[in-house]
Amino acid sequence: MIKISKKAKKYIIKLLSKQELGTNIRIFVDSPGTMYAECGMAYCDMNDIDKKNDHKFSFDFFDVYIHKLMLPFLKDSIIDLVKNDLGTKITLKAPYAKILNKSKNFSQLQNSIKNFLTTQINPKLLLHGGSVALYDITDSGVVFLKFSGGCNGCSMIDITLKKGIEKKLIKNFPEISSVEDVTHHISGKHSYY
Incomplete structure (x- = not known):
């Protein structure tokens, strides 16, 4: 999935040694599947990890976490270390970051x-440890969504759905008549609000 050069591993270990114990790395893509896609790396501690939706990749002395929605965009990624006159920097090359994955099971609208x-809603929900996925679309244009992570059980989910996601979907897809939530919400420590 992700390859990290020996030089980059050593550099990451050095950076992590200056952080609190238990700090690891998160890799993400902003605006995945679009021409504006940008990859990034950030520190993450154990409180930032969504055990249900984050995939863990273990390396010597550290782990890398990637949200499951980002996996197709980070396929065959390479992390390397580049040194030049300006200093040292980590590079992340993700050949699929700008490529939209199309499933054979979904219609064009789906x-x-x-x-x-994936590109417009989930990057914002990920800031709260949540995500949303398409569950189904009826012939009459009703879209059913399923929330997970920090969105599951969140007390603000109705506002997020009706005032945010539904408005944006209807604005961008006139075929949609309404958006409904099919999530079985359970409040808990995982819920953002």
């Missing part, structure tokens, strides 16, 4: 909505 959720 693919478009799925891409919209």
Whole structure:
């Protein structure tokens, strides 16, 4: 999935040694599947990890976490270390970051909505440890979504759905008549609010 050069591993270990014990790395893509896609790396501690949705990749002395929605965009990624006159920097090359994955099981509208959720909605929900996925679309244009992570059980989910996601989806996809939540919400420590 992700390859990290020996030089980059040593450098990451050096950076992590200056952080609190238990700090690891998160890799992400902003605006995945679009021409504006940008990859990034950040520190993450154990409180930032969503055990249900984050995939863990273990390396010597540290772990890398990637949200499951980002995995297709980070396929065959390479992390390397580049030294030049200006200093040392880590590079992350992700050949699929700007490529939209199309599933054979989804119609064009479903693919478009799925891409919209991945690129426009989920990056914002990920800030709260949450995500949303397309569950189904009826012939009459009703979209059913399923929330997970910090969105599951969140007391603000109705506002997020009706005032945010539904408005954006209807604005971008006139075929949609309404958006409904099919999540079985359970409040708990995982819930953002």
